[in-house]
Amino acid sequence: MVDIATRVYNHKWKIDPIVRSLIDTDFYKLLMCQSVFRNKPDTNVTFSLINRATDIRLAELVDEGELREQLDHIRGLSLSRGESTWLRGNTFYGKRQMFRPDFMEWFEGLRLPPYELEVKDGQYELTFEGKWPEVMLWEIPALAVLMELRSRAVLADMGRFELQVLYARAMTKLWEKIERLREVPDIKIADFGTRRRHSFLWQDWGVQAMMEGLGDRFTGTSNCLIAMRREVEAIGTNAHELPMVYSALAQTDDELLQAPYQVLADWHEEHDGNLHIILPDTYGTQGFLDRAPDWLAGWTGIRIDSGDPAEGAEIAIRWWQSRGEDPREKLVIFSDGLDVDKMLELHARFSGRVKLSFGWGTLLTNDFRGLVPDDALAPFSLVCKAVSANGFPTVKLSDNPNKAMGPSEEIKRYKRVFDVGEQQAMKVVV
Amino acid sequence: MVDIATRVYNHKWKIDPIVRSLIDTDFYKLLMCQSVFRNKPDTNVTFSLINRATDIRLAELVDEGELREQLDHIRGLSLSRGESTWLRGNTFYGKRQMFRPDFMEWFEGLRLPPYELEVKDGQYELTFEGKWPEVMLWEIPALAVLMELRSRAVLADMGRFELQVLYARAMTKLWEKIERLREVPDIKIADFGTRRRHSFLWQDWGVQAMMEGLGDRFTGTSNCLIAMRREVEAIGTNAHELPMVYSALAQTDDELLQAPYQVLADWHEEHDGNLHIILPDTYGTQGFLDRAPDWLAGWTGIRIDSGDPAEGAEIAIRWWQSRGEDPREKLVIFSDGLDVDKMLELHARFSGRVKLSFGWGTLLTNDFRGLVPDDALAPFSLVCKAVSANGFPTVKLSDNPNKAMGPSEEIKRYKRVFDVGEQQAMKVVV
Numbered sequence: 001m002v003d004i005a006t007r008v009y010n011h012k013w014k015i016d017p018i019v020r021s022l023i024d025t026d027f028y029k030l031l032m033c034q035s036v037f038r039n040k041p042d043t044n045v046t047f048s049l050i051n052r053a054t055d056i057r058l059a060e061l062v063d064e065g066e067l068r069e070q071l072d073h074i075r076g077l078s079l080s081r082g083e084s085t086w087l088r089g090n091t092f093y094g095k096r097q098m099f100r101p102d103f104m105e106w107f108e109g110l111r112l113p114p115y116e117l118e119v120k121d122g123q124y125e126l127t128f129e130g131k132w133p134e135v136m137l138w139e140i141p142a143l144a145v146l147m148e149l150r151s152r153a154v155l156a157d158m159g160r161f162e163l164q165v166l167y168a169r170a171m172t173k174l175w176e177k178i179e180r181l182r183e184v185p186d187i188k189i190a191d192f193g194t195r196r197r198h199s200f201l202w203q204d205w206g207v208q209a210m211m212e213g214l215g216d217r218f219t220g221t222s223n224c225l226i227a228m229r230r231e232v233e234a235i236g237t238n239a240h241e242l243p244m245v246y247s248a249l250a251q252t253d254d255e256l257l258q259a260p261y262q263v264l265a266d267w268h269e270e271h272d273g274n275l276h277i278i279l280p281d282t283y284g285t286q287g288f289l290d291r292a293p294d295w296l297a298g299w300t301g302i303r304i305d306s307g308d309p310a311e312g313a314e315i316a317i318r319w320w321q322s323r324g325e326d327p328r329e330k331l332v333i334f335s336d337g338l339d340v341d342k343m344l345e346l347h348a349r350f351s352g353r354v355k356l357s358f359g360w361g362t363l364l365t366n367d368f369r370g371l372v373p374d375d376a377l378a379p380f381s382l383v384c385k386a387v388s389a390n391g392f393p394t395v396k397l398s399d400n401p402n403k404a405m406g407p408s409e410e411i412k413r414y415k416r417v418f419d420v421g422e423q424q425a426m427k428v429v430v
Numbered sequence: 431m432v433d434i435a436t437r438v439y440n441h442k443w444k445i446d447p448i449v450r451s452l453i454d455t456d457f458y459k460l461l462m463c464q465s466v467f468r469n470k471p472d473t474n475v476t477f478s479l480i481n482r483a484t485d486i487r488l489a490e491l492v493d494e495g496e497l498r499e500q501l502d503h504i505r506g507l508s509l510s511r512g513e514s515t516w517l518r519g520n521t522f523y524g525k526r527q528m529f530r531p532d533f534m535e536w537f538e539g540l541r542l543p544p545y546e547l548e549v550k551d552g553q554y555e556l557t558f559e560g561k562w563p564e565v566m567l568w569e570i571p572a573l574a575v576l577m578e579l580r581s582r583a584v585l586a587d588m589g590r591f592e593l594q595v596l597y598a599r600a601m602t603k604l605w606e607k608i609e610r611l612r613e614v615p616d617i618k619i620a621d622f623g624t625r626r627r628h629s630f631l632w633q634d635w636g637v638q639a640m641m642e643g644l645g646d647r648f649t650g651t652s653n654c655l656i657a658m659r660r661e662v663e664a665i666g667t668n669a670h671e672l673p674m675v676y677s678a679l680a681q682t683d684d685e686l687l688q689a690p691y692q693v694l695a696d697w698h699e700e701h702d703g704n705l706h707i708i709l710p711d712t713y714g715t716q717g718f719l720d721r722a723p724d725w726l727a728g729w730t731g732i733r734i735d736s737g738d739p740a741e742g743a744e745i746a747i748r749w750w751q752s753r754g755e756d757p758r759e760k761l762v763i764f765s766d767g768l769d770v771d772k773m774l775e776l777h778a779r780f781s782g783r784v785k786l787s788f789g790w791g792t793l794l795t796n797d798f799r800g801l802v803p804d805d806a807l808a809p810f811s812l813v814c815k816a817v818s819a820n821g822f823p824t825v826k827l828s829d830n831p832n833k834a835m836g837p838s839e840e841i842k843r844y845k846r847v848f849d850v851g852e853q854q855a856m857k858v859v860v
Contacts, residue, residue, distance in 0.1 A: 165602070168598040175598070209591065212592070
């Protein structure tokens, strides 16, 4: 077992790379990558880092040289033989050979494309431009690097002993959360916390804690490297970048309105079963479901990732009922800013009405709130998103206007096209 | 920094001796030993283990073979060169050459005498018989061995991860105590927790926590080995065994009544300054002070080790005043069953009225209460005491009848001789 405090102290984090592997990333990135590799291999996409917490001046906290070192290190990574074997040979979601030979061959030869880094107004402007299937794989490692460099910057001045007490407290805090969750006999939770984790070692510890504490109720981790090493399920389906890029490529308003369904039509062809999970909120959940084709109501479930989660689930339940589906047969995955109270509340409300699952993210892998002065280790809302595709800007609305992204003129157009009415603004914590 | 959880897990405690050194003992044992070596070298004494917590059936928890292994290991120990150098060369209580050359020469040649071990009614009957200066050095290691073997027995079934969470919680718990104590700017606390520690590594961690958390307010540790390694003060003066053995050797009631003062007269000759600390409670504090010679009122301070500590301190203050001494110049050391609340309460009450110091014992080095099911790691009241001297039984009364020891007829006689009236019974936790 790794003594994280000692490791942190001894290495002073200099020789310990943050991202150790190309599969130290979210499983859904690989699933989507394979899909993009087949359907839109030549689309040119730009991903960009966006720090929603403007008061955290990352470029003042994190040394640019260290950041470049870590990013350069990632560019030097390629799939190892063992990783390739695992991706080719493992069963994901009950399916063998989830990754096709042509995709694997491409992936085995992949190195991540160059990045562009500038400093502006105390923030890093970090962008990645190139072919969609390549560039998209930067998202998770870029976020993990920034988050962990920020942790390291705060930890750098701490003594051995302070570090040990810090991690003892963080462990105790997380374990006490798990003890509350384990009181619910039928809860299902996966780790979705790779991108904004405190550190790799800490996420890895958290996964072990979940394994030990929750047993079968811990359904797996989104992190492929940890899933492989700890022999748990790799978890994930699809994300907003698919409808965002498809939508940016739409030539007309009508094509735009159809773009999110085209994403799922492509997905429908490629996958089945538990991978048939709708992510409905990119341009407003209610309108998306109202206009959805009937075959989508036959999908396995839905993922609620913005807005009031209970309201989102109620909308989904009403929609299934209106399409003659039995919600009790449907899976609702909550994945937005969850912590224990929220999970217990949602479980109490929806247990028995639908099948339930939770994707527990940042507050699983980075809840260092209250553990150091000035809350300097508290997680914050850092994202890395596709901002343009073939030169056209992307737009995300979601069910929370505080999560909207894109040029304001385009946001207006999307709101009009997707008929998004009044939305309730909610604070974005992580 | 030692990762205690991993060490516990990897070794399964088999190859890790519990007592690693002859000076892994309390400093006052060595001070007293030197005194006994000079004044009563040929007195024959028996020490015996007494488990006041009869519900904890040690012989069922702790394997006899393992116990013998640990005790035999201790018999194989002798003073190392570095330890000898430290004892000879270090400054203790501001004094060089605290330990005389003749004592050091004897100590360097010492191996601990044999032990006798039997099992009776689920408990170990562990006795040590021989020359007082040799036998007395068994007390602390014998207790530490039993306490730690009990910890190991409970921990043996725990997984790696459980152990890590356990120690994370224990660290957090201790650190939170220290954080409360550090809010008091002028508090003075020493570690007195060797005998009933959870384990050696844990005591060592606790000392480091105190050093880091309290700085100068942590005045040192009673444990010589840790004091040497961590370069802090070794703390301690004298204990009940001196008056108990001197009293057992008394031929008449009158000699008996004088015996406790004879102890301090011998001590007076040998030491000065901060080692002039009265331990008044062996046969009742009030009577002891009332009958005390005037020169004793000139001593530096008093140690309160049984009964209601505030009441004990008030008795001492009134006594000093009655002898024309200024209590504000006197040191009161509290050392009985302390934890944070009690220390803060006593500090609030006596700060400014006397000089204050705390000897924090078992609840510093073994507060694993509430951390495992059935509280199987909670500390308990295990002692190892001189029970006879040259064939005569020893007696201890103290200010708490629950701490009284000795044959009941003898207790009666002592109560009569020392004129001990009604006493308030208090629960003995540790």
